[in-house]
Amino acid sequence: MTQEFILETRGLTKEFRGFTAVDDVNLQVREGHIHALIGPNGAGKTTVFNLLTKFLPPTRGEILYRGKPITGMKANEIARLGLVRSFQISAVFAHMTAMENVRVALQRKLGTSFHFWKSEKSLDHLNDRALELLDEVGLAEYADVLTVEMPYGRKRALEVATTLALEPTLMLLDEPTQGMGAEDVDRIVELIRRVSKGRTVLMVEHNLSVVSRLCDRITVLARGSVLAEGDYQEVSRNPQVREAYMGSDAAAEEEASA
Amino acid sequence: MSTTALTPAMKLQRRASRRRNALYLVLIVIGLLAPLAIYPVFLMKVLCFALFACAFNLLLGYAGLLSFGHAAFLATGGYFTGIMLASYPGLTPELGILIGTLAAVVLGTFFGVLSIRRQGIYFAMVTLALAQMMFFFFIQAPFTGGEDGLHGVPRGELFGLISLADNLNMYYFVLAVFVIGFAIIQRTVHSPFGQVLKAIRENEPRAVSLGYNVDAYKLVAFVLSAGLAGLAGSTKTVVFQLASLTDAHWHMSGEVILMTLLGGVGTLFGPVVGAGLVVSLQTQLAQSPLGNWVSVILGLIFVVCVLSFRSGIVGEIQKMVRKNFK
Numbered sequence: 035m036t037q038e039f040i041l042e043t044r045g046l047t048k049e050f051r052g053f054t055a056v057d058d059v060n061l062q063v064r065e066g067h068i069h070a071l072i073g074p075n076g077a078g079k080t081t082v083f084n085l086l087t088k089f090l091p092p093t094r095g096e097i098l099y100r101g102k103p104i105t106g107m108k109a110n111e112i113a114r115l116g117l118v119r120s121f122q123i124s125a126v127f128a129h130m131t132a133m134e135n136v137r138v139a140l141q142r143k144l145g146t147s148f149h150f151w152k153s154e155k156s157l158d159h160l161n162d163r164a165l166e167l168l169d170e171v172g173l174a175e176y177a178d179v180l181t182v183e184m185p186y187g188r189k190r191a192l193e194v195a196t197t198l199a200l201e202p203t204l205m206l207l208d209e210p211t212q213g214m215g216a217e218d219v220d221r222i223v224e225l226i227r228r229v230s231k232g233r234t235v236l237m238v239e240h241n242l243s244v245v246s247r248l249c250d251r252i253t254v255l256a257r258g259s260v261l262a263e264g265d266y267q268e269v270s271r272n273p274q275v276r277e278a279y280m281g282s283d284a285a286a287e288e289e290a291s292a
Numbered sequence: 293m294s295t296t297a298l299t300p301a302m303k304l305q306r307r308a309s310r311r312r313n314a315l316y317l318v319l320i321v322i323g324l325l326a327p328l329a330i331y332p333v334f335l336m337k338v339l340c341f342a343l344f345a346c347a348f349n350l351l352l353g354y355a356g357l358l359s360f361g362h363a364a365f366l367a368t369g370g371y372f373t374g375i376m377l378a379s380y381p382g383l384t385p386e387l388g389i390l391i392g393t394l395a396a397v398v399l400g401t402f403f404g405v406l407s408i409r410r411q412g413i414y415f416a417m418v419t420l421a422l423a424q425m426m427f428f429f430f431i432q433a434p435f436t437g438g439e440d441g442l443h444g445v446p447r448g449e450l451f452g453l454i455s456l457a458d459n460l461n462m463y464y465f466v467l468a469v470f471v472i473g474f475a476i477i478q479r480t481v482h483s484p485f486g487q488v489l490k491a492i493r494e495n496e497p498r499a500v501s502l503g504y505n506v507d508a509y510k511l512v513a514f515v516l517s518a519g520l521a522g523l524a525g526s527t528k529t530v531v532f533q534l535a536s537l538t539d540a541h542w543h544m545s546g547e548v549i550l551m552t553l554l555g556g557v558g559t560l561f562g563p564v565v566g567a568g569l570v571v572s573l574q575t576q577l578a579q580s581p582l583g584n585w586v587s588v589i590l591g592l593i594f595v596v597c598v599l600s601f602r603s604g605i606v607g608e609i610q611k612m613v614r615k616n617f618k
Contacts, residue, residue: 087501113503125498127491133302138491139502141484147504148512150485151476157484161302178300200502 040065040204040234046095048081055081057258068235070245073255074278079238080122083208087119088112116203122212124189128182132173132192135181136164139199171195171225187218191225198229207237211244223247323467332463338571339470340528345551345563347520350477353558354486355513356493360416360545361423362521365396367430367540369522374442374535375435385448385456389526396522397515404514408507420542427540441536445529462531469527473520478560480516489513550590554597556604565605
């Protein structure tokens with residue numbers, strides 16, 4: 035029965051010196067869903083995210099992946115299980131080409147990453163796969179470009195390609211459309227829709243139009259606790275959510291982007 | 293698509309690496325001919341410090357870790373080799389050097405485990421503190437000669453065959469050690485391991501999220517760097533037949549930073565150029581009436597360098613070449 039949820043938290047709590055950022059959160063992410071975590075600023079979305087990906091240790095509570103506890107694991111071990119995260123600020127390797135960015139993710143599985151005596155030519159056979167992945171996110175022509183020289187939206191797409199290189203079962207995206215123009219937002223939404231096939235996605239997102247277009251299920255956080263959960267229709271009709279969230283500038287944002 | 297697709301930029305890179313190989317060849321020929329024109333003992337000093345700086349640069353330039361305790365590895369290599377060669381007359385110099393290097397590797401592992409989890413200035417402080425402990429150890433220990441250092445280390449015979457008492461023989465041996473050390477660094481930088489190291493330097497949290505245990509990678513880089521610094525110290529002891537306390541002093545840790553930054557951090561040749569420059573200046577100034585002003589003059593040069601060309605001599609040259617020949 036636990037198997038229908040790929041990721042589950044029980045009583046997840048994080049306290050920072052007397053301030054409770056995340057308070058008893060029970061989250062259940064269904065396999066194959068695109069699940070959104072929304073909420074006003076300071077609701078604890080990013081903290082939840084960092085807890086799930088082990089970038090922060092929880093004060094209390096449990097995290098289960100496919101029914102098995104992963105609460106005590108390290109960040110890099112989580113990634114090896116197939117839970118791969120992105121970051122709010124685009125996380126790319128700036129002084130490496132787009133191709134090298136993807137290749138660094140691919141090379142881990144070779145098991146030669148500690149081999150300082152081997153030539154980097156031994157990585158060349160990964161180039162085809164790297165190009166395929168770049169092509170998948172529409173970046174084939176950027177393969178040779180140093181990432182630092184790429185426009186912002188493309189960096190985010192590159193981040194997705196790098197994440198895909200690990201063949202994650204669960205992608206955790208932290209505000210994938212933050213700071214983007216409308217055109218880039220559309221491109222990323224399409225991209226997420228495409229790459230989510232056969233995968234589960236959990237995303238923190240501010241942009242409600244993105245959420246309404248993409249997500250199967252939504253969890254609303256406010257002041258560190260779960261306020262509501264459901265699909266977009268249910269959540270948007272919930273009066274508490276309207277008060278905590280829709281009444282704020284986010285509603286205006288929604289109108290603007292609609 | 294073919295089995296190993298090379299993008300145009302990669303083809304360019306390959307061509308550049310071929311050009312680099314040609315450059316290495318030229319430099320080795322220069323290295324072989326140099327003692328005909330320049331006093332070999334001076335050249336050996338430059339090569340030892342160049343290897344030391346290259347080892348330091350592997351850590352700072354390619355792993356992004358600023359160690360302020362690298363003197364400890366130079367000195368540990370030097371003292372161990374000195375003590376072994378002085379106490380066991382049958383030991384050949386290459387084995388003495390090997391033992392000194394291994395001692396530095398062991399010490400590096402120990403220091404690394406203790407310091408690697410700290411970042412930035414804290415990492416520098418921990419390495420400094422540990423290196424100071426080694427300094428006091430080398431003063432106090434009964435077998436290191438205290439403040440006088442360890443004297444009368446025999447150069448001996450390489451493989452029991454070639455007498456290193458002859459400066460020219462000694463020089464070619466040091467050149468070989470340097471080339472091997474440099475080759476290890478060059479390969480490390482351009483290896484699968486080097487790629488991960490670069491990724492960690494560029495964006496550590498992202499490297500973690502890709503599943504890399506970044507502390508383990510940093511530790512390997514630290515141990516490699518410590519071992520090569522020890523190799524430099526060991527070789528230096530054989531050349532000068534002494535292990536001195538100045539090698540363990542924190543001044544030495546500062547000097548290697550100076551050499552690396554002056555020459556160009558994160559460039560393969562920068563530390564070589566920086567070491568050559570610093571050693572030349574020290575030697576020249578020591579003989580001139582300005583002898584007492586060596587540190588001041590080096591300090592001034594350093595300030596000018598940091599203010600006007602931040603990527604160091606080789607770094608600036610690379611930038612110019614890239615701008616004009618692309």
